Amino acid sequence: MKMENKSDIIEQQREKLLNLKNNNVNLFPNDFKVSHTVKDIKDAIKNSPDTVKEDGPSFVVAGRIMAINMFGKAAFIRFKDRSGQLQAYVRKDKIGDDAYGFFKQLDIGDFAGLSGTMFKTRTGEWTLLVYKLTLLCKSIRPLPEKFHGLKDPEKRYRQRYLDLLMNPDARDIFVKRSRIIQAIRAFFLERDFLEVETPIMQPIPGGAEAKPFVTHHNALDMDLFLRIAPELYLKRLVIGGFERVFEINRSFRNEGISTQHNPEFTMLEFYQSYSDYNDLMDLTEEIFRHVAKEVAGSTSITYQGHTIEIGKKWQRMKLLSALEEFGGIDPDILNDKEGLIEFAASKGHKITKTWRIGKVITKLFDLLVEPELIQPTFITGYPVEVSPLARRNDTDFTITDRFELFIAGREIANGFSELNDPDDQRNRFLQQVEDRKAGDDEAHFMDKEYIKALEYGMPPTAGEGIGIDRLVMLFTDSASIREVILFPHMKPSGNN
RNA sequence: GGGCCGUUAGCUCAAUUAGGCAGAGCACCUGACUCUUAAUCAGUAGGUUGAAGGUUCGAUUCCCUCACGGCCCA
Structure with missing residues (x-):
C-alpha cells in the first residue's frame, strides 16, 4: 500500500525541483x-510618456x-503581488x-524576483522588460485552472489560500472586512x-x-468556559472608571452551524x-452610516436583491406592535x-409550554416578524424575562429599556440601558437559575462576583453588541x- | 435533527436517459514559435468515478450503509 496517492504532476514538479x-x-x-x-x-509610470523604454528607470519587484505564454525564445508572464498583477516580458537575448534555460524550468505558481524596465506592448499594455530573474520559491503542487479558478465551496473553505489566490471576489471580501473593522475602531477611538x-x-x-x-x-484542575459574550467583564471596567469601552471580540457558542452561525x-x-x-x-445609525461611507461609498447598499437604505432615519417599533402589524396577532x-x-x-410552529410568556412572545417574534424586517428597524x-441584564422600563415594569436591530430579516445588534441595581440583578439571576433548573440550558448562571461589583456602583450606562x-x-x-x-469551521475531511 | 442535491483526471465540467471499453478544455510532459494576454499549432501522458457492501455475466450508472459538502426547514 502506498503512503500517499501522488499524482504524476506532483512527481514531475518534484523532479524539476x-x-x-x-544544479x-x-x-x-x-x-x-x-x-x-x-x-x-x-x-510611477502612470504619467510617463510612451517613450519609456529600455533606458528608463528600473524596478525590482x-x-x-x-501565467506563462511561451514563444520559444521569449515569453510573457503574468505575476501577482499583494498590490496587484503585472505582465512581464522575458527575452532570451535580454537575460x-x-x-533563459533556467527560466524555462520555472512553473506557474513559483515565486520570482524580477528586475527590469517598463515599456508598452503593441496592444498598449504596460509591461516589465526583464533583464534579471531570480527564483524565490519553487512550488510543487499546481494551481487551480486559470480561467474557471476554484469553485468547489468545500475546497474554497478548506484551502482558503487557493480561494484567495484564484478568486478576486473572495479576496475583496476580506479586504473589505478589514476596512470595516478599521472604520469601526476609528469611529470609537x-x-x-x-x-x-x-x-x-x-x-x-x-452576557448572553x-x-x-x-x-x-490542568494546573488548577478546574473547568473553564469559552466566553459567549464579554459583557460582564466590560461592565466591570465601567465600574472601574472606564466610562467608555469597547472590545472587538471573538466569542463562542456551542450551537448549530448554518449560513448564519459559526x-x-x-x-x-x-x-x-x-x-x-x-x-x-x-x-x-451613526456607526452604520460611517461604515457605509468608508467602505461602500454610499448609504444605499444592495443585499441579496434588496436595496437597503442606511441613510434614511431608521424605524423604531415596539415588540408588541410589531407582532400585531407583521405577525397578524390579535392584541387581545x-x-x-x-x-x-x-x-x-x-x-405550524411548536412552542415549548414551560416557557414564561416573555420567551413565548420573543419566539413568536423570531418566527413571524424577524424575516419581514428588511429595512433597518429597531x-x-x-x-x-428574556433580558436579565437590562434595566427595567420606568413606566412598564414588565419590559426593559432594550432594543434589537434587524436588517435584511436578521438580528444585527442588541443593546440596552444597563441594569445597575444590584438587588434587581441578583433577583434576575435567581430567576435565571430557576429557568435553568426547569430545563432551559441557555439560562444565565448566578454570578456573585458580578453582583459584588455592581454593589460598588455602576454609573448609568448603556451598552450594545453588534455582530461583525x-x-x-x-x-x-x-x-x-x-x-x-477566513477559515470557517469544517468537519475534518477524513483525507488526512 | 429532517428534506432535497452533490462528490468523476491537479482544476472546471461531460458521460447516468434504458447498466455495456470513462471523455473534453485548461494545467502537466515532448516539439514548433521574439508582442501574447483563456496565446496558437502538433503529439504524449494522466482515472480504485468520495468509502465500504449488495444486485448483475458486467455498475460512474440500480439498491443499502457511511463520510464530507451545498441549499432549505427545525
Whole structure:
C-alpha cells in the first residue's frame, strides 16, 4: 500500500525541483529585496510618456507567477503581488542563454524576483522588460485552472489560500472586512472610547443566552468556559472608571452551524456611561452610516436583491406592535400565553409550554416578524424575562429599556440601558437559575462576583453588541457567513 | 435533527436517459514559435468515478450503509 496517492504532476514538479537543486540553485532564498510593488510601478509610470523604454528607470519587484505564454525564445508572464498583477516580458537575448534555460524550468505558481524596465506592448499594455530573474520559491503542487479558478465551496473553505489566490471576489471580501473593522475602531477611538481585551476563558460564562464550550485548566484542575459574550467583564471596567469601552471580540457558542452561525464569531461590544438605549440607537445609525461611507461609498447598499437604505432615519417599533402589524396577532391574546401558543401552532410552529410568556412572545417574534424586517428597524420593549441584564422600563415594569436591530430579516445588534441595581440583578439571576433548573440550558448562571461589583456602583450606562460577521455579510452582499470568515469551521475531511 | 442535491483526471465540467471499453478544455510532459494576454499549432501522458457492501455475466450508472459538502426547514 502506498503512503500517499501522488499524482504524476506532483512527481514531475518534484523532479524539476531536484534538478534545479542539483544544479546548485537555491530553491528557497531569503535575501531578495524589492524596490517597488506592482502598484508602485503602475503609479510611477502612470504619467510617463510612451517613450519609456529600455533606458528608463528600473524596478525590482517580486511575486507569484500566475501565467506563462511561451514563444520559444521569449515569453510573457503574468505575476501577482499583494498590490496587484503585472505582465512581464522575458527575452532570451535580454537575460542571456543560461538564464533563459533556467527560466524555462520555472512553473506557474513559483515565486520570482524580477528586475527590469517598463515599456508598452503593441496592444498598449504596460509591461516589465526583464533583464534579471531570480527564483524565490519553487512550488510543487499546481494551481487551480486559470480561467474557471476554484469553485468547489468545500475546497474554497478548506484551502482558503487557493480561494484567495484564484478568486478576486473572495479576496475583496476580506479586504473589505478589514476596512470595516478599521472604520469601526476609528469611529470609537474618535469618540474617546478605550479599546480593551477581556478574558476569553471564563469561570462563569455570562452576557448572553447560549450554550458555552467547556475547556479544562490542568494546573488548577478546574473547568473553564469559552466566553459567549464579554459583557460582564466590560461592565466591570465601567465600574472601574472606564466610562467608555469597547472590545472587538471573538466569542463562542456551542450551537448549530448554518449560513448564519459559526461556532466562533466576531462581535463588537461597547459601553457608554451617562447614556441610555435611545442614545445608542442614534449612535448605531451613526456607526452604520460611517461604515457605509468608508467602505461602500454610499448609504444605499444592495443585499441579496434588496436595496437597503442606511441613510434614511431608521424605524423604531415596539415588540408588541410589531407582532400585531407583521405577525397578524390579535392584541387581545398578547398577554395570554395559552392563546399565543395556540396561535403559533396554527401557523405550524411548536412552542415549548414551560416557557414564561416573555420567551413565548420573543419566539413568536423570531418566527413571524424577524424575516419581514428588511429595512433597518429597531425593535424595543423586550420582556424582562428574556433580558436579565437590562434595566427595567420606568413606566412598564414588565419590559426593559432594550432594543434589537434587524436588517435584511436578521438580528444585527442588541443593546440596552444597563441594569445597575444590584438587588434587581441578583433577583434576575435567581430567576435565571430557576429557568435553568426547569430545563432551559441557555439560562444565565448566578454570578456573585458580578453582583459584588455592581454593589460598588455602576454609573448609568448603556451598552450594545453588534455582530461583525453579519455586518460584513451585509456590506459584501454575502449569503453565507462562511464567505466572510477566513477559515470557517469544517468537519475534518477524513483525507488526512 | 429532517428534506432535497452533490462528490468523476491537479482544476472546471461531460458521460447516468434504458447498466455495456470513462471523455473534453485548461494545467502537466515532448516539439514548433521574439508582442501574447483563456496565446496558437502538433503529439504524449494522466482515472480504485468520495468509502465500504449488495444486485448483475458486467455498475460512474440500480439498491443499502457511511463520510464530507451545498441549499432549505427545525
